[in-house]
Every structure is written in C-alpha cells, then in structure tokens.
Amino acid sequence: MHGSVADGHRLARVSPPDQQLSPLRLIRTVIRNPIETWPKPVYEQPLYRSRFMGREIVFVMEPDLIRQVLVDQADAFVKAESLRRALQPLLGDAILTADGARWRWQRQAAAPIFRPDQIRSFVPAMIAAAERRRELWLSRVGQEVNVAQEMMHTTFDIIAETMLSSQGRADVSRVEQAFTDYLNTTSWVIALILLRAPRWMPYPGRRRAERARDYLRGEVARIVSERRHGDQAYPDLITRLLKATDPETGRAMSDRDMVDNVLTFITAGHETTALALTWTFYLLSLHPEIEERVVQEIEAVTQGSALREEHVEALSYTRQVILEAMRLYPPAPVVVRTATRDVSLGAEVIRAGSPTYIPIYAIQRHRLLWDEPDTFDPDRFAPEAVKARHRYAYLPFGAGPRICIGMSFALSEAVVILATLLQSVRLSLRPSFVPELKQRVTLRPAAGMPMRIQSR
Ligand code: HEM
Numbered sequence: 057m058h059g060s061v062a063d064g065h066r067l068a069r070v071s072p073p074d075q076q077l078s079p080l081r082l083i084r085t086v087i088r089n090p091i092e093t094w095p096k097p098v099y100e101q102p103l104y105r106s107r108f109m110g111r112e113i114v115f116v117m118e119p120d121l122i123r124q125v126l127v128d129q130a131d132a133f134v135k136a137e138s139l140r141r142a143l144q145p146l147l148g149d150a151i152l153t154a155d156g157a158r159w160r161w162q163r164q165a166a167a168p169i170f171r172p173d174q175i176r177s178f179v180p181a182m183i184a185a186a187e188r189r190r191e192l193w194l195s196r197v198g199q200e201v202n203v204a205q206e207m208m209h210t211t212f213d214i215i216a217e218t219m220l221s222s223q224g225r226a227d228v229s230r231v232e233q234a235f236t237d238y239l240n241t242t243s244w245v246i247a248l249i250l251l252r253a254p255r256w257m258p259y260p261g262r263r264r265a266e267r268a269r270d271y272l273r274g275e276v277a278r279i280v281s282e283r284r285h286g287d288q289a290y291p292d293l294i295t296r297l298l299k300a301t302d303p304e305t306g307r308a309m310s311d312r313d314m315v316d317n318v319l320t321f322i323t324a325g326h327e328t329t330a331l332a333l334t335w336t337f338y339l340l341s342l343h344p345e346i347e348e349r350v351v352q353e354i355e356a357v358t359q360g361s362a363l364r365e366e367h368v369e370a371l372s373y374t375r376q377v378i379l380e381a382m383r384l385y386p387p388a389p390v391v392v393r394t395a396t397r398d399v400s401l402g403a404e405v406i407r408a409g410s411p412t413y414i415p416i417y418a419i420q421r422h423r424l425l426w427d428e429p430d431t432f433d434p435d436r437f438a439p440e441a442v443k444a445r446h447r448y449a450y451l452p453f454g455a456g457p458r459i460c461i462g463m464s465f466a467l468s469e470a471v472v473i474l475a476t477l478l479q480s481v482r483l484s485l486r487p488s489f490v491p492e493l494k495q496r497v498t499l500r501p502a503a504g505m506p507m508r509i510q511s512r
Contacts, residue, residue: 061211064331067430068338068385068492068493070092070417072094072095072098072418073093073096074096074293075097076095076480083251086159086242086246087213087243089243089493089495091344091389092191094415094418095113098117099422100423100424101117102117103115103117103118103121103404106142107393108147109251109252113228113408113410113414114410114413115418116401117387117418117422119446119447120446121401122419122448124447125393125499126391126414126451126454127455130269130458132396132397132399133154133394133395133396134156134229134394134396135154135394136392136393136411136412137393138245138395138411139153140153142242142245142497143242143497145265145266145457146269146319146323148318148319150162150316150317154350156425159458161300161302161304162300162313162317163461164249164300165296165309165317165488166296166297166299167461169296170461170462170464172464178465179468182469182472183362183472183476185208185214186477187362187476188210188362190476191480193206193326193477194481196509197481197509197510198508198510200506200507200508200509201362201509202504202505203333203505203506204330204334204504204505205504206329207330207331207337207473208230208232208327210330210333211325212228212231212326215321215326216322219293219318219321220294221292229267229365231275231315234269237265238268238272238460238494239497240261241260241481242497243495244261245259272319273315276322279294279318280294284311289380294318299379315330319393324345325462325466327498329387331379331498331500332470333384333470333474334505335381335387336470336474337505339377340483342412342485346355350374350377350474351477351479353374354479358479363475363479367475368471368472368475378471378474379434380433380437381432383420383421383436383452384421385493385499386452387452387498388416388421388452388498389416389495389499390416391414391416391458393413393414393506394409394411394433395412414451418497419450425445436454459482459495482511483509486506486507489506491503
C-alpha cells in the first residue's frame with residue numbers, strides 16, 4: 057500500500073453523522089452540502105433505509121443489489137424527481153433527464169459519436185487543448201492557480217471543439233460562472249422536494265440561477281440556429297443530432313430538443329472530467345512517490361517526444377491513477393432513481409415511489425468492499441486486482457443502460473491532459489490547504505484547488 061498515515065489525515069473526505077440527522081438539521085445540511093446527510097451505516101451496511109416526513113429513501117450499497125437496480129431490473133426505475141427538478145429547467149427533457157422511449161432515441165442518436173474510432177479521431181484536439189494549457193502554465197511558473205478552474209477551461213475547450221466544432225466560441229469564464237450560479241441552487245431544490253414544497257416556491261439565488269439558465273440556453277440556441285441554417289457540415293455531435301429522427305414519430309429534433317441535448321453534453325461532458333483531473337492533481341501532490349511513477353511511465357512511453365494518439369493506450373499506470381482518484385472523489389457522487397412499482401431486491405422490497413440512492417462516493421469507500429478505503433493506492437486498479445473485485449463495487453460512470461455515454465471519451469481525455477501537463481510541470485498544493493468536498497450535483501472542492509506551478 058502506498059500513502060502514509062501522515063498523508064492520510066490530510067486527505068479531504070466527508071465526515072458522516074453517526075445516524076440519521078434530526079429533520080431540521082437534515083434540511084439545513086441538504087442545503088449546505090447534501091452528501092453530509094448520509095449517515096455512517098451508508099458506508100458500512102449493504103442497504104439502509106432512511107425516513108423523512110413519512111417518505112422512505114433507500115440507499116443500496118451491496119454490489120449484487122446495485123446490479124439489480126441499475127441493470128437487471130432497470131426497467132422498474134426512472135430518474136428521480138430530485139434530478140429532474142434540479143436539472144430540467146436547464147437541460148429540458150434530453151438524454152440525461154428523459155426516460156423510456158424518449159430517452160432511448162436520443163441515446164441512439166448520439167451513440168455513433170462515441171464509438172472507439174470516433175474517440176480516437178478526437179484525441180488530437182484533446183492533445184492540442186492540453187498543450188495550450190501547458191504553454192499558459194509555463195508562462196506562469198512560480199505562480200499559484202486554481203486548478204479546478206484551469207481544468208474546467210481545458211475540458212470546456214475540448215468539448216466545444218469535438219462536439220460543436222468550436223462554433224461561436226463562447227466566453228468560457230462567463231459560461232463557467234453561469235454553470236456555478238445554476239448548480240449552486242440545486243441543493244435548495246432538493247431540500248424543497250424533501251419538504252414537498254410546490255415548484256413556484258422562491259429560494260435564495262433562484263433569480264440568479266434563472267438568469268444563468270437563460271444565458272446558457274441562449275448561447276446554445278444561437279449555435280444551433282447557425283448550424284441549422286448554415287451550409288457547412290462538420291463531423292460532430294450537432295450534425296448527428298440534426299440528422300436523427302425519432303423512430304416512433306418519424307420526426308427530427310426541434311430547436312428545443314437540440315438545445316436540450318447540446319447543453320446536456322456540454323454540462324455532463326466537461327465539469328466531470330475536469331473534477332477527475334483536479335482531484336488527481338491534488339492526490340499526486342500529496343503522494344510524490346506515485347507521481348514519480350507516473351512521470352516515469354510517461355517518459356518511457358513517449359521517449360521524451362510530444363504525446364501522440366498511439367501513446368494513450370500504453371499509459372496504463374497513468375490511467376490507474378485517474379481511476380483511483382475517481383474512487384476517492386467520484387465526480388458524480390450519487391445516482392438516484394425512483395421505483396415505478398414494488399421491486400424485490402433479494403430479501404428486501406423497495407416500494408413504488410421510493411427514491412433509491414446508489415451512493416457512489418460511499419460505495420467506493422465502503423468498509424465491506426475495500427481494504428483501507430480512505431487510502432490512495434492506484435495498484436487497486438492493476439488488471440488482476442480489478443478482476444478479483446465485484447464489478448459493481450466501483451461505478452464512477454454508473455452502470456446498465458444509463459451508463460455514461462462519454463466514459464471512453466472522458467478516460468482518453470483525462471489521460472491526455474494529465475500526461476501532457478506532467479511532462480513539463482509539477483503542481484504543489486498550497487501548504488496546509490485541505491479542500492472541503494461540496495456536492496453540487498457533482499463533487500467539487502468548495503474553495504477551488506490552489507496549487508503552485510513549477511517546471512519539471
Ligand atoms: C470523468 C468524467 C465523467 C464522469 C465521472 C461521468 C459520470 C456519469 C454518470 C455517473 C452517469 C450516469 C448517471 C445516472 O445513471 O443517473 C453519466 C451519464 C452521462 N454522461 Fe457522463 N461522466 C463523465 C464524462 C462524460 C463526458 C465526457 C460526456 C460527454 C462527452 C458525458 C455525457 C454523459 C451523458 C450524456 C449521460 C447520460 C446518459 C444516459 O442517460 O443515457 N459524460 N455520466
């Protein structure tokens with residue numbers, strides 16, 4: 057095992073309450089940071105039921121039961137109301153938020169763009185964006201940057217380039233601020249759902265979130281309209297979606313469907329990978345011996361040359377490091393469903409209407425599933441170790457029919473960015489800085505990730 061005890065106490069983690077919080081504390085905590093409401097049994101037991109205002113919420117942690125929910129009996133579950141109400145104002149009824157036939161055809165429309173040959177064709181754009189970031193950093197050696205923000209900009213560049221062919225280059229800082237303003241209010245939405253408040257209920261930040269939503273949707277609508285009426289065809293997501301037709305109705309996507317889907321891909325497709333990288337840099341700075349192993353692998357594979365597409369596959373330890381970082385800090389820390397009928401899970405029953413949590417963050421640190429769960433150890437992802445483990449003990453990308461469509465894209469992208477940057481720079485965390493984990497749909501470092509750039 058790598059990772060010393062001295063490092064251990066600095067590794068950011070959630071401190072769970074011993075048991076379910078009292079109703080008032082629960083609501084206050086949901087608003088501040090929903091993940092802090094999960095009590096210890098969620099990290100220690102196979103299944104846990106909590107109650108709030110007469111409604112039951114079921115947490116499922118046992119890998120065989122997880123497979124039941126996400127795969128074997130997936131047709132008995134839909135996306136949960138909390139996700140829908142938190143995200144639909146921004147993302148509409150597109151691939152991430154829709155269910156049933158409406159989801160299926162949107163997934164099929166987008167799927168070809170994520171085939172392995174397509175993803176390989178995106179790697180040069182990923183490398184170019186990583187190299188641009190590296191040049192910027194090399195001009196700022198000795199300075200401190202917020203790595204969370206830097207990674208957000210880098211992955212945004214890549215998603216814009218590969219999915220939208222960089223149409224109508226957006227003001228990245230403004231776009232990021234808009235996402236933050238919007239996502240910051242989602243915990244209020246979750247709290248109001250728990251309280252069964254009506255949708256019109258005002259809450260702090262609501263107006264700002266609505267302005268952010270209007271801005272983001274307006275920007276994307278402009279891009280879609282230019283593409284619909286332009287004569288240039290690019291080999292990208294927009295072209296695919298414009299050509300797709302719903303097999304049930306035979307109709308193509310409306311402007312609204314287009315905006316919903318394109319914005320969904322931008323949202324789902326850049327912040328998550330940026331967070332995976334941010335937490336990876338954080339962990340590496342606390343584990344120099346592991347960073348050294350990564351750097352040596354990069355040198356051995358590239359022979360000191362610039363990174364190329366054919367190197368990506370060979371960087372297996374680099375990939376293991378990213379996988380282990382996503383175990384400790386899963387960018388999407390939970391998936392939530394609602395049972396549409398009573399569902400038997402082994403000896404347990406989930407009642408129709410019950411929100412069902414697959415708490416990825418807790419599963420990946422579960423006492424029954426992992427040795428020394430809070431220790432950073434990329435050797436857990438060596439091929440033999442992976443084979444010896446239950447497939448559903450690790451699910452940063454979810455599982456089953458709703459598994460992340462961008463999984464391979466994200467992994468290639470993360471390897472490319474990490475390897476390109478580590479070739480030339482070293483990042484050191486601001487001394488004694490301990491990030492606070494904050495759940496805002498994704499798992500963010502609450503105050504960013506201040507790290508100093510050094511050349512290597
Ligand atoms: C490290 C990066 C990423 C992580 C951790 C991640 C995680 C996830 C997870 C957990 C889900 C399943 C949600 C559920 O079952 O409720 C999901 C779905 C999805 N992801 Fe990702 N994702 C990542 C990167 C990406 C990228 C790069 C893209 C697109 C370019 C993307 C697009 C999507 C879409 C469209 C869905 C919805 C799929 C569906 O419902 O059919 N994601 N992602």
